[in-house]
Amino acid sequence: MSTAPLASERKTFNIGTRKSKLALAQTYMVVDALKKEYPQYEFNIKSKDTAGDRDKITAFKDMQTKNLWTEELEELLIGGQLDFIVHSLKDVPTLLPPTCALGGVLPREDPRDVLIVKPGLPYTSLAEIPAGSVVGTSSIRRTAQLAMKFPHLKVQSLRGNIDTRLAKLDGEDSPYTCIILAAAGLLRTGMGHRITQYLDSRSGSLLYAVGQGAIGIEVRSDDGLVLEMLNKVGDQKTFKEVLAERSLLRTIEGGCSAPLGVESEWINEVEGTTKLHVRSIIVSVDGKRHSTAELEKVIESAAAAETFGLELAQELIANGAGPILEEIKQNKVTS
Numbered sequence: 324m325s326t327a328p329l330a331s332e333r334k335t336f337n338i339g340t341r342k343s344k345l346a347l348a349q350t351y352m353v354v355d356a357l358k359k360e361y362p363q364y365e366f367n368i369k370s371k372d373t374a375g376d377r378d379k380i381t382a383f384k385d386m387q388t389k390n391l392w393t394e395e396l397e398e399l400l401i402g403g404q405l406d407f408i409v410h411s412l413k414d415v416p417t418l419l420p421p422t423c424a425l426g427g428v429l430p431r432e433d434p435r436d437v438l439i440v441k442p443g444l445p446y447t448s449l450a451e452i453p454a455g456s457v458v459g460t461s462s463i464r465r466t467a468q469l470a471m472k473f474p475h476l477k478v479q480s481l482r483g484n485i486d487t488r489l490a491k492l493d494g495e496d497s498p499y500t501c502i503i504l505a506a507a508g509l510l511r512t513g514m515g516h517r518i519t520q521y522l523d524s525r526s527g528s529l530l531y532a533v534g535q536g537a538i539g540i541e542v543r544s545d546d547g548l549v550l551e552m553l554n555k556v557g558d559q560k561t562f563k564e565v566l567a568e569r570s571l572l573r574t575i576e577g578g579c580s581a582p583l584g585v586e587s588e589w590i591n592e593v594e595g596t597t598k599l600h601v602r603s604i605i606v607s608v609d610g611k612r613h614s615t616a617e618l619e620k621v622i623e624s625a626a627a628a629e630t631f632g633l634e635l636a637q638e639l640i641a642n643g644a645g646p647i648l649e650e651i652k653q654n655k656v657t658s
């Protein structure tokens with residue numbers, strides 16, 4: 324039995340999110356979009372710190388729980404204290420609790436990673452950063468791709484919210500020459516002017532994280548009213564992209580976080596058909612081994628997007644991802 328009130332009585336919706344500036348900015352975007360379509364409803368934002376916000380010391384890869392950013396909010400969603408949760412989709416595990424679902428996504432912001440060079444230094448691209456320089460990041464995806472493509476650079480851990488990371492880069496005693504962040508977080512918090520270079524397969528050659536740049540809204544899967552509301556404000560193109568990317572990650576990760584990079588594009592053909600094109604790469608943490616795969620297809624439905632991700636995963640595995648993933652799993656157990 325659902326604890327939610329009858330649809331006709333629901334006028335107030337409680338929205339869960341994290342307390343960070345980015346989480347709140349993204350939640351206001353969702354509320355603004357909903358208020359336009361549903362001016363008769365009231366939306367209350369209930370922000371909360373999560374395990375990921377509280378523990379700023381343990382490296383992500385060593386943390387016990389996988390659902391650092393989401394679990395505590397999901398408990399409130401399942402219990403009915405929240406009606407939906409606004410997430411950076413990148414931080415949402417690919418397997419949700421059985422009674423929860425991804426209800427919709429807002430239009431994706433630029434999904435790329437970006438380089439930010441310490442103020443005062445003259446470098447304008449990752450390629451110009453001198454050998455031995457320290458790059459700040461705590462992401463194994465970024466670390467592995469840097470080790471592969473820029474083996475002359477050193478990587479050092481960098482944690483915290485966007486403002487904290489920028490402050491650590493800028494600080495007097497900063498060990499960092501540059502850091503790598505997601506463009507989306509900077510653009511949405513008014514920090515776009517700090518971007519030195521956008522990184523992608525053509526420039527800087529880093530692929531981004533599954534779901535990066537997308538705002539995901541998690542709901543109770545049986546909440547028809549909220550699903551209908553999100554269907555109105557959600558972006559179908561972004562939804563297909565991220566469903567494909569998340570299906571790819573779910574298939575290959577098998578219970579551990581994989582250093583998977585992706586790049587999704589819509590290709591317009593001459594006859595007017597639009598195809599989704601996704602590039603993907605898995606890199607061993609030392610950068611010495613990798614597997615790549617690409618796929619391009621027309622995507623008519625959510626189910627087709629899921630199948631697309633599965634097929635891309637199979638190709639990555641056929642191209643050698645298996646041993647790389649196995650090695651990562653082994654290291655997890657012993658460290």
Ligand SMILES: NCc1[nH]cc(CCC(=O)O)c1CC(=O)O
Nearest residue numbers: 411413504505507508535536537
């Ligand atoms: N893991 C932290 C996180 N989660 C979402 C973003 C940025 C926004 C996004 O990618 O959607 C960031 C910071 C970053 O990776 O630079």
